[in-house]
Amino acid sequence: MGSLPLDASLRPLDPVSFAGESRAVVDFLAEYYRDVDKYPVRAADLEPGLLRKLLPEVAPENGEPMEDVLEDVRRDILPGLTHWQSPSFFAYFPMNASTAGFAGEMLSVGLNVVPFVWAASPAAAELECVVVDWMGKLLGLPQCLLFSSGGGGVLQGSTWEAVVCTLAAARDCALAKLGHESIMKLVVYASDQTHVTFQKGARLVGIPPSNFRVIQTLAPSGYGLTAHAVRAAVDRDVARGLVPLYLCATVGTTGLGAVDPVRELGEEARRHGMWLHVDAAYAGSAAICPEFQGYTEGAELADSVSTNPHNPRALTSALSTDPEYLKNVGTNGTGKPAAVDYKDWQISLSRRFRAIKLWVVLRRYGAVGLRAHIHRHVTAAKWFERTVAADERFEVVVPRKFSLVCFRLRARFPEDDAVDDLNRELLAAVNESGQAFMTHFVVDGKFVIRLAVGGAMTEMKHVVDVWELLQGKAEEVLRR
Amino acid sequence: MGSLPLDASLRPLDPVSFAGESRAVVDFLAEYYRDVDKYPVRAADLEPGLLRKLLPEVAPENGEPMEDVLEDVRRDILPGLTHWQSPSFFAYFPMNASTAGFAGEMLSVGLNVVPFVWAASPAAAELECVVVDWMGKLLGLPQCLLFSSGGGGVLQGSTWEAVVCTLAAARDCALAKLGHESIMKLVVYASDQTHVTFQKGARLVGIPPSNFRVIQTLAPSGYGLTAHAVRAAVDRDVARGLVPLYLCATVGTTGLGAVDPVRELGEEARRHGMWLHVDAAYAGSAAICPEFQGYTEGAELADSVSTNPHNPRALTSALSTDPEYLKNVGTNGTGKPAAVDYKDWQISLSRRFRAIKLWVVLRRYGAVGLRAHIHRHVTAAKWFERTVAADERFEVVVPRKFSLVCFRLRARFPEDDAVDDLNRELLAAVNESGQAFMTHFVVDGKFVIRLAVGGAMTEMKHVVDVWELLQGKAEEVLRR
Numbered sequence: 001m002g003s004l005p006l007d008a009s010l011r012p013l014d015p016v017s018f019a020g021e022s023r024a025v026v027d028f029l030a031e032y033y034r035d036v037d038k039y040p041v042r043a044a045d046l047e048p049g050l051l052r053k054l055l056p057e058v059a060p061e062n063g064e065p066m067e068d069v070l071e072d073v074r075r076d077i078l079p080g081l082t083h084w085q086s087p088s089f090f091a092y093f094p095m096n097a098s099t100a101g102f103a104g105e106m107l108s109v110g111l112n113v114v115p116f117v118w119a120a121s122p123a124a125a126e127l128e129c130v131v132v133d134w135m136g137k138l139l140g141l142p143q144c145l146l147f148s149s150g151g152g153g154v155l156q157g158s159t160w161e162a163v164v165c166t167l168a169a170a171r172d173c174a175l176a177k178l179g180h181e182s183i184m185k186l187v188v189y190a191s192d193q194t195h196v197t198f199q200k201g202a203r204l205v206g207i208p209p210s211n212f213r214v215i216q217t218l219a220p221s222g223y224g225l226t227a228h229a230v231r232a233a234v235d236r237d238v239a240r241g242l243v244p245l246y247l248c249a250t251v252g253t254t255g256l257g258a259v260d261p262v263r264e265l266g267e268e269a270r271r272h273g274m275w276l277h278v279d280a281a282y283a284g285s286a287a288i289c290p291e292f293q294g295y296t297e298g299a300e301l302a303d304s305v306s307t308n309p310h311n312p313r314a315l316t317s318a319l320s321t322d323p324e325y326l327k328n329v330g331t332n333g334t335g336k337p338a339a340v341d342y343k344d345w346q347i348s349l350s351r352r353f354r355a356i357k358l359w360v361v362l363r364r365y366g367a368v369g370l371r372a373h374i375h376r377h378v379t380a381a382k383w384f385e386r387t388v389a390a391d392e393r394f395e396v397v398v399p400r401k402f403s404l405v406c407f408r409l410r411a412r413f414p415e416d417d418a419v420d421d422l423n424r425e426l427l428a429a430v431n432e433s434g435q436a437f438m439t440h441f442v443v444d445g446k447f448v449i450r451l452a453v454g455g456a457m458t459e460m461k462h463v464v465d466v467w468e469l470l471q472g473k474a475e476e477v478l479r480r
Numbered sequence: 481m482g483s484l485p486l487d488a489s490l491r492p493l494d495p496v497s498f499a500g501e502s503r504a505v506v507d508f509l510a511e512y513y514r515d516v517d518k519y520p521v522r523a524a525d526l527e528p529g530l531l532r533k534l535l536p537e538v539a540p541e542n543g544e545p546m547e548d549v550l551e552d553v554r555r556d557i558l559p560g561l562t563h564w565q566s567p568s569f570f571a572y573f574p575m576n577a578s579t580a581g582f583a584g585e586m587l588s589v590g591l592n593v594v595p596f597v598w599a600a601s602p603a604a605a606e607l608e609c610v611v612v613d614w615m616g617k618l619l620g621l622p623q624c625l626l627f628s629s630g631g632g633g634v635l636q637g638s639t640w641e642a643v644v645c646t647l648a649a650a651r652d653c654a655l656a657k658l659g660h661e662s663i664m665k666l667v668v669y670a671s672d673q674t675h676v677t678f679q680k681g682a683r684l685v686g687i688p689p690s691n692f693r694v695i696q697t698l699a700p701s702g703y704g705l706t707a708h709a710v711r712a713a714v715d716r717d718v719a720r721g722l723v724p725l726y727l728c729a730t731v732g733t734t735g736l737g738a739v740d741p742v743r744e745l746g747e748e749a750r751r752h753g754m755w756l757h758v759d760a761a762y763a764g765s766a767a768i769c770p771e772f773q774g775y776t777e778g779a780e781l782a783d784s785v786s787t788n789p790h791n792p793r794a795l796t797s798a799l800s801t802d803p804e805y806l807k808n809v810g811t812n813g814t815g816k817p818a819a820v821d822y823k824d825w826q827i828s829l830s831r832r833f834r835a836i837k838l839w840v841v842l843r844r845y846g847a848v849g850l851r852a853h854i855h856r857h858v859t860a861a862k863w864f865e866r867t868v869a870a871d872e873r874f875e876v877v878v879p880r881k882f883s884l885v886c887f888r889l890r891a892r893f894p895e896d897d898a899v900d901d902l903n904r905e906l907l908a909a910v911n912e913s914g915q916a917f918m919t920h921f922v923v924d925g926k927f928v929i930r931l932a933v934g935g936a937m938t939e940m941k942h943v944v945d946v947w948e949l950l951q952g953k954a955e956e957v958l959r960r
Binding site: 065099101 | 490495502507514526529538539541543546559561562563565583593594602637660689843849
């Protein structure tokens with residue numbers, strides 16, 4: 001028979017089949033967005049293991065057409081998803097998808113360059129420097145955090161990577177002075193509202209778990225960490241011969257959207273020579289609206305802010321690698337100006353061309369468009385907070401700062417032990433309806449329902465709908 | 481004026497503008513693939529900082545149309561990229577892009593679900609379990625590594641994350657027995673050919689740098705690590721009261737494509753109670769062709785293989801987090817069968833829907849198509865190796881095992897000190913031509929040129945072309 005010519009559609013990047021199959025996926029997704037509000041936000045009756053029963057035990061031997069694959073996504077996968085793009089998804093923190101973000105991801109994946117060293121794709125590495133400065137300026141961050149003033153930033157895959165990188169940088173600075181065996185003495189500080197992955201990060205970098213200080217927060221400070229409480233904890237540790245290493249301040253905590261006072265904590269951290277990291281993962285982006293920039297005031301005292309490390313030298317010295325096979329087209333010693341090798345700013349070697357996504361989003365929507373997006377969500381959350389507060393069956397548990405509202409059914413009488421169960425039932429009833437999806441939090445022992453407004457398609461009417469749904473379910477629950 | 485209705489094209493996921501703008505990006509990329517071989521693979525005359533001069537200092541205030549953004553990508557970004565999708569890109573390890581991989585990424589980004597806990601998107605988490613078992617079977621891995629037999633796997637963002645996760649797991653197993661202060665005694669072992677990010681990983685998890693053993697490899701074993709050398713190093717450490725923790729075996733090293741003997745190293749690791757990790761990042765995928773499966777023979781002795789942890793209990797106990805806000809729709813204690821919460825299998829909390837990409841690729845091309853892809857590259861590399869070996873000016877430095885050929889201009893006489901410089905000049909001349917891009921390695925003090933065949937569009941003719949280019953440039957260099 002001889003060998004047959006390769007079917008063009010099986011050539012990995014044949015331009016014609018690439019365009020045809022990719023358009024089919026675009027149309028599939030456009031249809032999904034059109035219909036996403038018709039799916040239950042989260043199917044209530046799923047059991048682990050269902051999908052495995054639907055799919056074969058081994059990969060197919062022969063390739064199949066793209067339309068068959070898409071048909072199976074529609075039939076087998078979509079019904080089992082929790083629909084994060086549903087306008088009635090109010091759980092966790094919603095993912096802000098957008099047409100421009102999608103376009104940026106397509107360019108990132110399609111160009112498929114790996115800017116881990118400058119030479120491996122110069123324009124990609126440089127675009128990252130440009131857009132992190134753009135972001136820093138939009139957010140009103142202090143000059144000292146920008147590349148243009150000796151700082152600099154990197155787009156990590158997640159905030160958690162930023163936390164781990166900066167923990168490692170702080171640790172290595174300390175151990176370089178004290179010797180590695182002093183790792184047993186290093187102490188990290190955060191509040192009981194700090195994201196739990198902070199502890200995972202501290203554990204990952206080898207800080208002894210007995211040296212994690214989780215400082216209690218209270219209602220009067222809106223569950224923000226106070227400098228006073230930090231000082232008390234640090235003083236105790238210093239008296240015991242331990243070394244304060246790292247303080248994590250959060251602007252917009254995951255559970256309640258609480259804000260730690262950056263300037264006060266920064267001053268406290270300086271007093272003890274600690275690294276201050278400001279984790280503004282959730283609420284930081286709100287600072288593109290000037291009215292929210294007060295929350296990061298004092299950021300010039302921080303060693304790092306979310307993905308924007310102030311102290312690139314400490315960071316890169318903890319994370320740099322210079323094997324021979326990365327050197328050959330490097331820029332050191334070539335007489336050219338220094339370039340940014342982003343591999344040394346993150347924990348992985350390989351990396352995506354993330355900058356182009358952020359760049360396309362900033363270009364396509366502009367600062368005005370992004371601010372409008374934030375305002376739309378904050379306005380809806382404000383309305384919801386006001387409306388909940390006006391209903392005597394409910395209470396708002398923590399004053400809303402951004403677009404997260406934490407509320408619950410109010411205790412009907414002092415020592416109402418059943419109120420947590422009622423709230424649990426209410427949340428379950430809402431989620432089981434499939435008409436909305438929310439998650440909960442526990443603060444001061446109280447079960448609290450979280451409404452996080454932030455979906456790309458979420459508009460005022462969806463927030464109005466979820467309030468009606470909540471009222472109906474509350475009546476049912478209270479009647480039982 | 482009142483508030484104007486939001487322009488549909490600025491609604492983040494309006495289906496009509498989503499489809500229109502996404503199609504424009506698809507067409508842009510199809511055109512790029514059609515023309516990619518017309519760009520210099522890597523522009524030779526770039527200087528750090530060029531792009532910053534081309535772009536404004538701040539983000540635009542108002543949004544711009546997608547066509548303007550794409551035009552700027554074409555004009556400002558493309559000329560500054562190193563074109564990883566060029567068929568003449570032979571540097572590092574090429575990225576295997578494909579139409580199906582792109583479709584899978586689009587679905588991942590478009591559906592935009594975050595399967596960090598089962599409940600956050602059940603079908604996405606389950607699809608990951610299914611496809612990692614599909615992959616394990618395709619690669620001929622031992623049953624014990626599959627979910628279906630009590631093992632299991634996770635799709636990490638990079639091999640390096642797998643290494644860090646398993647290092648942390650091994651460390652925590654040891655410290656649970658010995659106490660945290662014993663972190664000073666833990667020793668990790670790898671060869672001088674192991675990827676440098678292994679040391680970065682060991683440093684990240686707090687192993688003292690003085691406890692990294694980099695064991696020398698030699699030409700007779702093809703630069704593979706021998707069990708004998710490992711034993712000698714371990715015995716020395718044990719005699720000094722240290723604790724052998726972790727041995728990294730590589731199947732297909734980055735520099736030379738060398739293979740460490742998995743079974744022998746596995747037996748040696750067992751003897752000392754060490755964690756054995758098999759890093760098959762580069763060459764592992766070749767094992768979908770049965771003729772390459774011998775290289776991972778003995779993998780049942782490993783605790784983890786690349787992204788396929790054998791010992792999920794140790795892994796999840798090192799990496800799990802159970803904050804209150806992730807519990808509310810969890811599956812423990814609900815009477816339902818246990819589900820996989822992938823957040824505990826990786827270092828970040830958040831994660832992409834990676835499974836759908838792998839699933840689309842496996843479905844679209846099938847095992848047959850993927851094997852053909854591997855064979856195409858290996859055949860071209862074989863031809864290149866044979867041709868280089870037949871030219872008396874050149875030598876192949878290490879026998880080729882997969883699709884990476886390591887070669888150089890041969891020393892013209894004993895003690896030819898200039899031969900490294902000649903090879904350096906040859907590589908520079910090839911890369912400066914823009915007609916191909918390769919990188920180098922240094923082994924036993926020798927400067928070696930690497931030709932890594934693996935690009936999606938790379939066919940035999942491109943390898944023939946690069947050989948002609950090399951011959952021409954070699955003549956020039958030798959004539960000087």
